[in-house]
Amino acid sequence: MTTWTLARIAELVGGVVQGNPEYSIHGLATLKSAQAHQLSFLANPLYKSALLSTQAGAVLLSADDASTYQGQALIVKSPYAAYAQLTHYFDRTPTPTVGIHPQAIIAASATIDPTACIAAGAVIGEDAVIGAGTMIESGAVVGARVTMGNQCRIRANAVIHHDCLLGNRVTIHSGAVIGDDGFGFAPHQGRWHKIAQIGRVVLHDDVDIGSNTTIDRGALDDTIIHQGAIIDNQVQIAHNVEIGAHTAIAACCGISGSSKIGAHCVLAGGVGLVGHIEICDKVHITGMTMITKSITKAGSYSSGTAFDSTDNWKKMAVRLKKLDDMAKRVRELETLVKQLTANQSSV
Incomplete structure (x- = not known):
């Protein structure tokens, strides 16, 4: 099992320790599943609420997020990039023999x-x-x-x-x-x-x-x-x-x-x-x-149409088939309006 102190991890990713620099980390995990011996990260604001309940021993955070976090953290410029870098130190993929x-x-x-x-x-x-x-x-x-x-x-x-x-x-x-x-x-x-x-x-x-x-x-x-x-x-x-x-x-x-x-x-x-x-x-x-x-x-x-309930999508599909006819009718109405406007101007 690979073990690193927060101080050593901070050196690897160019971060600053918030907490005990000698705290031991044995692995990486998500905010939801992390345990006290694991390091997690917050890269997507959608998961910020998970900080309130995470059991991670420390979390890779930006300076802004770390300022309101009460637990241990490694403050880095890019938590996701730091996480990507650290995965290689904890990777257990077998290495073939030379x-x-x-x-x-x-x-x-x-x-x-x-x-x-x-x-x-x-x-x-x-x-x-x-x-x-x-x-x-x-x-x-x-x-x-x-x-x-x-x-x-x-x-x-x-x-x-x-x-x-x-x-x-x-x-x-x-x-x-x-x-x-x-x-x-x-x-x-x-x-x-x-x-x-x-x-x-x-x-x-x-x-x-x-x-x-x-x-x-x-x-x-x-x-x-x-x-x-x-x-x-x-x-x-x-x-x-x-x-x-x-x-x-x-x-x-x-x-x-x-x-x-x-x-x-x-x-x-x-x-x-x-x-x-x-x-x-x-x-x-x-x-x-x-x-x-x-x-x-x-x-x-982008192209295509966004998904919807099947009933609404079927209605939209029917309307799409009528678009060409509707476009012709709009052009005819525009021509008629122009004629009416011209007739009024000549009076």
């Missing part, structure tokens, strides 16, 4: 840094290059001529197909498939003819790819995910998409081919993009929104 497990399948031409970890059942293809400190977990497959940098983590049963390029500190979670064929077919004489997908997938430094996400290789040019982008579970990214630095894409989004998304964007769950459009930097797209044309101005964008 070296190549005898049950791994390694091509003779592969180049593997001696500090890398290759687990049982992992497969490394011909001419692949694995960097220092990189971990390939059980059942993961790294295809021919894949190159990955240092400190990457390829979780169990992830697949990286041939020729893909990964930078440093890239994480690919279980079940993700990187660099499989894009959806490329040419119609001819009533049949679909497959187009060979000869581009790559390029993942820059610090990219994080969620479980069961698929990123298709480019048809000709590469599919590119830039530095620090984070992509959640079950996201589909089609061929030749480009995603900007530090953009976040939540679960179940679908990005159609040759779309380009800028830097520092956020796509909430279930967002869809048609192909061949561009999204500029610093765009926030709310959940279940369908984007059908390019966005050239930063800001928040």
Whole structure:
């Protein structure tokens, strides 16, 4: 069990102790579930009422929140960022043993840094290059001529197909498939003819790819995910998409081919993009929104209708069907008003 004093934690996160600096902390927990040996945090004002009843030994708080809190606290600029930093000190994820497990399948031409970890059942293809400190977990497959940098983590049963390029500190979670064929077919004489997908997938430094996400290789040019982008579970990214630095894409989004998304964007769950459009930097797209044309101005964008009771929603759906007819009637009324106004002016 990891144990830290509040004083030591304050050093790690650049905070100030409110209370006993020698108080021992053995773990992290939410305000609701924390016990006296655990540290919690308040990042969302919606949970501020939980401070009144929390049993946490100490809480990560902003200076404003700490000024009214009677218990022990660590005062930091950003409680959520401090919490994120501390999770790594309390993380109990097993660390694989350095070296190549005898049950791994390694091509003779592969180049593997001696500090890398290759687990049982992992497969490394011909001419692949694995960097220092990189971990390939059980059942993961790294295809021919894949190159990955240092400190990457390829979780169990992830697949990286041939020729893909990964930078440093890239994480690919279980079940993700990187660099499989894009959806490329040419119609001819009533049949679909497959187009060979000869581009790559390029993942820059610090990219994080969620479980069961698929990123298709480019048809000709590469599919590119830039530095620090984070992509959640079950996201589909089609061929030749480009995603900007530090953009976040939540679960179940679908990005159609040759779309380009800028830097520092956020796509909430279930967002869809048609192909061949561009999204500029610093765009926030709310959940279940369908984007059908390019966005050239930063800001928040939404589509669809908000949920309601089924009865009200059905009534609204009926009215939506009548909108075109209503618009025509409004234009006719506007024309009539203009005529009446003109007639009165001529009198």
